[in-house]
Amino acid sequence: MEKINTVDGGIANHYARDGGSQAKDALRADSGMVTAETALAQLPFWLAVILALAPVAFLIDSFAVNHAAREVAREVAIHGSVQEIPGGIDHLLGDNMHAEVGRDGQYALIRVRHEGRSAYDFLGIEVQAEHRVVVEPGSP
Numbered sequence: 001m002e003k004i005n006t007v008d009g010g011i012a013n014h015y016a017r018d019g020g021s022q023a024k025d026a027l028r029a030d031s032g033m034v035t036a037e038t039a040l041a042q043l044p045f046w047l048a049v050i051l052a053l054a055p056v057a058f059l060i061d062s063f064a065v066n067h068a069a070r071e072v073a074r075e076v077a078i079h080g081s082v083q084e085i086p087g088g089i090d091h092l093l094g095d096n097m098h099a100e101v102g103r104d105g106q107y108a109l110i111r112v113r114h115e116g117r118s119a120y121d122f123l124g125i126e127v128q129a130e131h132r133v134v135v136e137p138g139s140p
Contacts, residue, residue, distance in 0.1 A: 058127070061114055064094055066129040069112040072099050073131035076108045080135050108133050 071092045079085045082101050089099055093112065102109045114127040 058120070058125075061120075061127045062129070065097065065112055065114045065127045068093050068097055068099075069110055069129035069131045072101070072112060073108070073110045073133045076101055076110060077133040077135055103135070106135050106137075108135050 072089050075085045075089065075092065076082065081103070082089055082099075093099055094114070096115045098113050098115070100111045100113075102111075109130065109132050111128065111130045115121070120126075
């Protein structure tokens with residue numbers, strides 16, 4: 001039995017040196033095996049990428065909700081109530097965002113919720129932000 005030198009490329013190069021159709025068969029078998037290994041590794045790889053990027057998407061959503069809550073809180077602090085804000089607050093909120101404004105004397109508590117979508121909806125996660133502001137004196 002002849003010893004095959006694997007330093008120079010392994011069995012495919014051994015057959016290539018000998019000539020004939022065995023070289024093509026060996027190369028085809030090697031590339032097929034690499035394809036199978038790659039196919040088996042694709043699912044875990046993409047799952048790892050998605051799991052790594054999910055917190056980034058969650059942070060982006062939380063920043064957007066926090067910004068919307070601050071904008072609504074600023075308008076409520078200036079105007080005193082949602083009804084007094086010209087044009088309402090819908091233009092301050094993003095898609096799938098809902099605002100609740102509670103008033104306790106001179107204080108207003110603004111809660112903005114962003115209902116989950118895709119994976120967040122499946123997991124039952126809602127992004128939420130709250131801001132408490134002092135309403136300007138003289139506002140209704």
